[in-house]
Amino acid sequence: MTEKTKSGSRATIKHVAEDAGVSVAAVSKVLRDAYGVSESLRGKVRASMEKLGYRPLAAARGMRGQTYTIGIVLPDIRNPFFADILTGVNTALERTQYRPLIGISHSSVETEMAMVESMIDRQMDGLLMIGSTETRGNLELVAGRKPLVAVGHHDPEATQFDTVNNHDQLGAMLVVKHLTAGGYKKISMLSLISGTSTILAQRELGYRRGMMEAGLGKNIKILHSAQTLREVKITANKMLSSPTPPEAIFCWTDLIALEVISVAKEMGMQVPGDLAVVGYDNTMFCDFAQNNLTSVDQSGEQLGLQATRLLIERIKGRNAAEHFVVTPRVVVRQSSDPRNSP
Amino acid sequence: MTEKTKSGSRATIKHVAEDAGVSVAAVSKVLRDAYGVSESLRGKVRASMEKLGYRPLAAARGMRGQTYTIGIVLPDIRNPFFADILTGVNTALERTQYRPLIGISHSSVETEMAMVESMIDRQMDGLLMIGSTETRGNLELVAGRKPLVAVGHHDPEATQFDTVNNHDQLGAMLVVKHLTAGGYKKISMLSLISGTSTILAQRELGYRRGMMEAGLGKNIKILHSAQTLREVKITANKMLSSPTPPEAIFCWTDLIALEVISVAKEMGMQVPGDLAVVGYDNTMFCDFAQNNLTSVDQSGEQLGLQATRLLIERIKGRNAAEHFVVTPRVVVRQSSDPRNSP
DNA sequence: CTGAAAGCGCTTACAG
DNA sequence: CTGAAAGCGCTTACAG
Numbered sequence: 001m002t003e004k005t006k007s008g009s010r011a012t013i014k015h016v017a018e019d020a021g022v023s024v025a026a027v028s029k030v031l032r033d034a035y036g037v038s039e040s041l042r043g044k045v046r047a048s049m050e051k052l053g054y055r056p057l058a059a060a061r062g063m064r065g066q067t068y069t070i071g072i073v074l075p076d077i078r079n080p081f082f083a084d085i086l087t088g089v090n091t092a093l094e095r096t097q098y099r100p101l102i103g104i105s106h107s108s109v110e111t112e113m114a115m116v117e118s119m120i121d122r123q124m125d126g127l128l129m130i131g132s133t134e135t136r137g138n139l140e141l142v143a144g145r146k147p148l149v150a151v152g153h154h155d156p157e158a159t160q161f162d163t164v165n166n167h168d169q170l171g172a173m174l175v176v177k178h179l180t181a182g183g184y185k186k187i188s189m190l191s192l193i194s195g196t197s198t199i200l201a202q203r204e205l206g207y208r209r210g211m212m213e214a215g216l217g218k219n220i221k222i223l224h225s226a227q228t229l230r231e232v233k234i235t236a237n238k239m240l241s242s243p244t245p246p247e248a249i250f251c252w253t254d255l256i257a258l259e260v261i262s263v264a265k266e267m268g269m270q271v272p273g274d275l276a277v278v279g280y281d282n283t284m285f286c287d288f289a290q291n292n293l294t295s296v297d298q299s300g301e302q303l304g305l306q307a308t309r310l311l312i313e314r315i316k317g318r319n320a321a322e323h324f325v326v327t328p329r330v331v332v333r334q335s336s337d338p339r340n341s342p
Numbered sequence: 343m344t345e346k347t348k349s350g351s352r353a354t355i356k357h358v359a360e361d362a363g364v365s366v367a368a369v370s371k372v373l374r375d376a377y378g379v380s381e382s383l384r385g386k387v388r389a390s391m392e393k394l395g396y397r398p399l400a401a402a403r404g405m406r407g408q409t410y411t412i413g414i415v416l417p418d419i420r421n422p423f424f425a426d427i428l429t430g431v432n433t434a435l436e437r438t439q440y441r442p443l444i445g446i447s448h449s450s451v452e453t454e455m456a457m458v459e460s461m462i463d464r465q466m467d468g469l470l471m472i473g474s475t476e477t478r479g480n481l482e483l484v485a486g487r488k489p490l491v492a493v494g495h496h497d498p499e500a501t502q503f504d505t506v507n508n509h510d511q512l513g514a515m516l517v518v519k520h521l522t523a524g525g526y527k528k529i530s531m532l533s534l535i536s537g538t539s540t541i542l543a544q545r546e547l548g549y550r551r552g553m554m555e556a557g558l559g560k561n562i563k564i565l566h567s568a569q570t571l572r573e574v575k576i577t578a579n580k581m582l583s584s585p586t587p588p589e590a591i592f593c594w595t596d597l598i599a600l601e602v603i604s605v606a607k608e609m610g611m612q613v614p615g616d617l618a619v620v621g622y623d624n625t626m627f628c629d630f631a632q633n634n635l636t637s638v639d640q641s642g643e644q645l646g647l648q649a650t651r652l653l654i655e656r657i658k659g660r661n662a663a664e665h666f667v668v669t670p671r672v673v674v675r676q677s678s679d680p681r682n683s684p
Numbered sequence: 685c686t687g688a689a690a691g692c693g694c695t696t697a698c699a700g
Numbered sequence: 701c702t703g704a705a706a707g708c709g710c711t712t713a714c715a716g
Contacts, residue, residue, distance in 0.1 A: 060693035289607035402709035
């Protein structure tokens, strides 16, 4: 608004340098809080920056150094669980120069790796991949180019990137334990079609182990459905109208559990009277009285917070891999009320 | 992987030029599909790009030209309606070089304008602001610096930016018409605390007009609540436990309507037996049997698609403002079933 | 149609 | 502690 009119619009580091009567190198140092600048110089520069309304151009910074941008790859914006993770990310980013930018990978435009490429093209300083279904090989390829933290992806042996998870196997076991304690025996699991999700693999394993340990090995039954509303409906319908329907269904995520409740109601069934339903993630919808959904809390906010901290550490140079795991707990609500068990 | 090993990692335009035996200027032209390059040169360059696995660095392109990135400012990731809009955005972006990057503005890190600044720093070619509550003055400030399209923000007189909306006033009137046709008379509205949302202003106006036209002016009652689950609960509770409770509540968005249903159920009320509830946006949750929520469909996908088209036109040079409006329609479900009306 | 050169706004060694 | 100069990977007039 003032002397930056020279170039027409935006104040640059050069304008600041002129205004403060110092070199551009000096301004750059103040900008990065680099060492080796006197207090008086720093003061002059800061004053000029303020006066000119100067803001560094991330793209230009990125040409030599950092852009102070972290890319978050989300598989699906509809699953409310991701909002919890993002809350944690934002908390971790407060008071830092870093800003998060989100890309949705399961959209029609981009696959997960295409989204990653696109983010690397845009000079992200680091990447947070959420619920990735990529192979270790692909993730290592990514990690070789940018600091990477995977949230919701199990690979405790990975050396090139960090992982942040809840203990999914345990979570699933706790669900089975909760249900059997309530008298349920015919417990099925509704999972997702995916050959590569380590999250699902762990939850399925936990379910199997839980059933075995309860002496219900013969009742193990896992159905797989695609992500879409339509597919889930069809699968749930198939389960519930089979000659030997389950007494309880454990769903891999809350959103699916809500759909199962819906299908059950449409079929005239009572939840939990005729069918118990349990979800995973303990998202805000579980609390609504019309759902009242028992679920597994994995502290999405904690996961997001830790992952972001780890990512910034990596950006700043850490190389040794870290693998963070939180302990999940079952939050019991009416949808699996034992008083109504068969 | 091949000869780009020179610089250590990423192939640049220079490597491509060397490999193809042409100038960097020529490569740049091929990249931008600019005119004035022979077919043979184009062929050679494309072959080299492929061979070297070349990808242009968006940040570097942005220093002189475009970054082919559009920034989407979302106020809230929890509202499922935004997913519908994003679906439309993705459809519009297919087969283009542009990629969408999303920022959440109502997070703790950024306000809406701060998010916009941050996106401008990161050289977005254009901005899509969704459900903005900024003043026209602020939006014009933004539009003066980057092409801007506002979705879910009414300002039909704006000349500096485009708007894309459904006819919110009409939508609200249709809701009142639907409810009164079902015999409901004591119809309240649950809105959001916001002095600046034009969307809310229009919906509230439509509600008022609808009530007046139905001769129910004396029953007009609008309550305002903050966005949080907690606040909505408190407000809904207040409404329902008043000495003269409403027979029907029209909520400004589905998410709030779901919370109202929850509160009603917790109070032992039947929906729609004791209370009719209507939402807005017709998101996927309306269809679930446990909600069965009547809502207003404003074709989020269409809005996203149109907005993105308009934005790309603006990026390519259009200056005259366009204001796109779709007609909403009420999708009737059980939550406002007239058979149960009082 | 093709290319050499300047420049976008920063950071990074390197001198002083 | 401070600054001059080179350079990051592109695009943009401008010559040829």
